[in-house]
Amino acid sequence: MANPKTLYEKIWDAHVVERRDDGTCLVYIDRHLVHEVTSPQAFDALRANGRGVRRPDLTLAVPDHNLPTTARVDAAGHVLPIADPESANQLAALRSNTAEFGIRYIDATAPEQGIVHVIGPEQGFTLPGTTLVCGDSHTSAHGALGALAFGIGTSEVEHVLATQTLLLRQSKTMEVRVDGSLGYGVSPKDVILAIIGRIGAAGGTGYVIEFTGEVIRAMSVEGRLTVSNMSIEGGARAGLIAPDDTTFAYLRDRPMAPKGADWDQAVAWWRSLASDPGAAYDRTVTLDATYIAPSLTWGTSPEDVVAITGIVPDPESFADPSKRVAAQKSLDYMGLAAGTAMQDIPIEHVFIGSCTNSRIEDLRAAAAVVEGRHVADRIRQALVVPGSGLVKRQAEAEGLDRIFKEAGFQWREPGCSMCLAMNPDKVPAGERCASTSNRNFVGRQGPGSRTHLVSPAMAAAAAVTGKLTDVRELMASKS
Amino acid sequence: MDPVSQVSGRAYPWGAKNVDTDVIIPAHWLKTTSRKGLGRGAFETVRAEPGNLFDDPRYAGAPVLVAGENFGCGSSREHAAWALADMGVKAVIAPSFSDIFSGNAFKNGIVPVVLPQEAIDRLVEVAKTDEITVDLETMTVTTAYQDRFPFELDPFRRECLMRGLDEVGITLARDTAISNYEAGVAAARPWMLAGNGHEGVAVEGSGRT
């Protein structure tokens, strides 16, 4: 092949409208997802400047961040009011802005409502080979289907609404190859935690990651979404996974996906997108999955990763002096002492949800651990928050809701929930949560909250034992 | 946006690594529908600590912030840039920035200056007593002590900053090129148009206004 290209380069080249002399490119955006938190100021700016939305047909809006996850309609079917006036105002603004500009809108009470990064793939709005943006950093998730997808700020939301393009510079490429096969009890979440532990929270800055290797190829689309979702925790604005038969089987017949002859034409193009043999990446990192254990975080950066069989590290053990200081601050905030076995750390809260881990497979994995067991007495809150109304219905059809409720979990309406402290679901100061979300930052789940990022199965295990637990032990005792 | 060519004055000598946007502005401040007033929520968790940098009168209103690697990581919230702008910060100097944050900073007239860790260590020391100057004309950071650290900026972004340009306006002027691109895609990949989906996906209003 004359000029072998990576997946990223192929998508990039297909979307450059114009290249400026200074190297900045005007890049076309095929899909734009909008939610209530990062869009009101963009719509206001459009109004203030007398500008319209260029392609409302390529834009899809849904509320998720602010929305309480308690019941949305009463027994008689009346929509219940939202208590927090600021949240209510922001949600109303999304509704009126989308109506004014003719943008497709999924209401909080619609069965398709859910977290923006769950519904994009689920509706077939996210397609391989497209450019997709959203005013949210976890837009990287959609790269799991081979879309070049990344988060943008509100000024860029305005830019896309007005012009359906962005001014961008081409990124560098990083291949993250995961060889081998996953061990017993090891999930896609553990894989991405291990990757971030390896490259660091800033390791992917300036790069678009392409995840490759046997382990990624063997994963379902749900698992790939978990991996690509957290590209941003490794500093990369976007992650990509080459579309393949697994992707096509997932997308076929999705409501917004192409149909009939269009579908066949689309698949033919999608197949041509995989990185060419011999295509060069600016950096390659390889991991052997055999060495990945169920993993979790101990500190306040997603790079603070350790195996569940490990211990809280000693800050003095880090070579980098600034990392030593950061680690000590993390331990103080987390209320942990160096040398403590991770499995000896008691918890008070469990959150199963977020755009990282709220799809049907995640709920199945958690339910399999929970079934026939009960949430430990010391647990104050154990939430299961499906990623969308469709995931919720599917789980109910499979009886998963019953398993969770009988075990003492709360079964909620879809939304971002306890992933970020912006709606009523929060972790109180000084209390500890095993969470399937993606960020363990200071105050992320509420002021003073302490977060350990885990897989759904690990969260379920922690819920039933009341402490951080190696899920493999519970799995073994069951069979 | 007002043009920026130089930022000069006191600087917060912070130097912290991996400062995430949840620290710059916690999520509960994001319920606003305005860009204004977010300075009150800036660094709320840091300010809860007695003796913190941001409430130290020596640095009150400082236009420069000196930080460690990976500044602005995490969420894409532009509220982080709005909060910094609202508290008067016009330049942040760090060894690296998250890609999304640096884009947001530029669009709000905040200069993200990348300098090596040695320069950061030096500037943290200087900032405790003296002023720092970031100059976009000469592309240098200087102090009263003969320190002179050259830095680089994307040429397009530098021009936007120095001339106070509106990117949306620049792109709207390229309407014909965008329309031509759209026509090309409609011919080559007609399936790229999004399908209509479920009934629950409502469309009200008329679209392009």
Ligand code: SF4
């Ligand atoms: S679930 Fe969490 S990470 Fe995902 S979009 Fe919502 S707030 Fe962001």
